[in-house]
Amino acid sequence: MASCPVVLRARGLSRWARCQAGPSLLRPAGQASWVPARMETTVTLEPAGRSLWDEPVRIRAWGLSPGQRVTLRASLRDEKDALFRAHARYCADAGGRLDLARSPALGGSFAGLEPMGLLWALEPEKPMLRLVKRDVQKPFVVELEVLDGHDPEPGHPLGRAVHERHFLGPGVRREPVRAGRVRGTLFLPPGPGPFPGIVDIFGAGGGLLEYRASLLAGKGFAVLALAYYHYEDLPKGMDSLHLEYFEEAVDYLLKYPQVKGPGVGLLGISKGGDLCLSMASFLKNITATAIINGSLVNVGGALHYKGMTLPPAPVNPSRFKVTKDGFVDIVDVLNCPLKEEDQKSIIPVERTESALLFLVGQDDHNWKSEFYAREISKRLEACGKKLEVICYPDTGHYIEPPYFPMCRASLHSLVGKPVIWGGEAKAHAKAQEDAWKQIQTFFRKYLGGT
Secondary structure, three states, X not given: OOOOOEEEEEEEOOHHHHHHHHHHOOOOOOOOOOOOOOEEXXXXXEOOOEEEOOOOOEEEEEOOOOOOEEEEEEEEEOOOOOEEEEEEEEEOXXXXXXXXXXXXEEOEOOEEOOOOHHHHOOEEOOOOOOOOOOOOOOOEEEXXXXXXXXXXXXXOEEEEEEEEEEOOOOOOEEEEEEEOXXXXXXXXXXXXXXXXXXXXXXXXXXXXXXXXXXXXXXXXXXXXXXXXXXXXXXXXXXXXXXXXXXXXXXHHHHXXXXXXXXXXXXXXEOHHHHHHHHHHHHOXXXXXXXXXXXXXXXXXXXXXXXXXXXXOOOOOHHHOEEOOOOOXXXXXXXXXXXXXXXXXXXXXXXXXXXXXXXXXXXXXXXXXXXXXXXXXXXXXXXXXXXXXXXXXXXXXXXXXXXXXXXXXXXXXXXXXXXXXXXXOHHHHHHHHHHHHHHHHHHHHHHHOOO
16 A cells, blocks of 8 residues: 555644634734734544555644644444444644654543554444445545544544545455355455465355455455355355355365465354354365354254254353343353253364364353363364464454454344444454454464465
8 A cells, every 4th residue: 555644634723822812802902913823733644545454554643732632533434324433532742743653542432552543442323333344345434533622522623634444455356256056255366376265254144244355365365255145046044054065165266276275274253163163174175274253063053064964052042131231141042061952063173184273252242252162172182183272351252353343232133132242342452453463374374375
């Protein structure tokens, strides 16, 4: 991306200038007067104008009064026109400058030194919404404003900048996939390849989400974002899934001319995580599997493969808990520890030959991801195999690429009600930055690539 700063200016009296200007206008007749010049506030973001969503940006402002109190406000609208906002209070330095990499926030949506806080702290204007990118060919447009003063009523705008946050890096190619039964989108890095291949699978919401795959392709991987239900001519529900479909997707990726073998990687979150664990346990040519808040048991619907069936783990609705905000907490609806009734739903991880990485949010309220990671570790150690586990304190269920805001609560497609996902916003944001690096390091280690 370009590296020159974008500069937008807004003219207006500073808070200090307005305070000083008032009395000087009430002068005796014939007496000379002096009115301060209008202050000019310059706002810059680097990289300029546009950047990739998972890239940090540097936000600065100058032309303020020494020590001037200002409020910075960020906003964006998703593709359904839902508004997300964040704000933080700051004070300019002695030179009238503000640099979010050096200036701590004094409160607002977050506090402390958080250069990217205005993005990861975005919250929906309406509750129960999760920020999701549906069309990666178009950017999110972030508007940044510098307002005079602090809460409860910051004053007029002093400066404004608009920044595009993209999901397709320079030279990344997007190719829709309609091959046999396979439905998805393949993202290829720039250049001739061949590239290490990864199949990317999301959770129980269904449809096709491409934003994680598109960003990962910019890191040198050929990534197939795979749909598996509620998309085009695929099944409308997930009551009955067949592993042969996922096997066909792996074969498609391995046969693609710009994908190198001999195996592929798998990346899954939530329900996509237990699907990836099942793929790694039953299918061939799986070299590395990274799972974000997955489970050891098959959930949601029956999984079939060559005459074998894993029934869904039993759910106990009586363990639903309602929070004071009226949301549902479902963390206890599955059995932890596992009981006799769960045995037929356990994924036989002992069969896998794949390297395994588990990323765990320790405040996951979808289910007890840390418990499942421990159980999988025990089973693998018993047969001389290892599982790499990275746990993140105060981190919830949806561990996304960096700078996506934490989703506090949203509608659960299987529960049919709004549920809480867990996590504390600042800790969750830090976890996402680290997890994104860990995923890339893991796949480079086992799949190759640069």
